[in-house]
Amino acid sequence: MILGRIVGTVVSSIKHPVYEGKKVLIVQPEDTDGRAVGRSFLAVDAVQAGIGDRVLAAREGNTARQILGTKDDPFHSVIVGIVDQIQRGQTDAS
Numbered sequence: 001m002i003l004g005r006i007v008g009t010v011v012s013s014i015k016h017p018v019y020e021g022k023k024v025l026i027v028q029p030e031d032t033d034g035r036a037v038g039r040s041f042l043a044v045d046a047v048q049a050g051i052g053d054r055v056l057a058a059r060e061g062n063t064a065r066q067i068l069g070t071k072d073d074p075f076h077s078v079i080v081g082i083v084d085q086i087q088r089g090q091t092d093a094s
Helices: 061-068
Strands: 002-010 024-029 041-045 054-058 078-082
Touching: 041 061, 054 061, 061 078
Parallel strands: 041 078
Antiparallel strands: 002 024, 002 054, 024 041, 054 078
């Protein structure tokens, strides 16, 4: 799973038929403190996320196809959750 933030949307007038009616968003990976890490990527929205939302994304074709379509559909990345908050456990400093 990849923690990230939605930074934009993608609009396409001509696309593969399996993308009809699906929203494609730009995900910027980030660390738990909200700092951008790595390069942004495109993912199909499965949870009604929007710009500014912190999300969990899977960047693996099999996971994306299981959530969005069939085993032959050309999906690679999918947004699987909207993050409400992050809690980190306390570490023992002694």
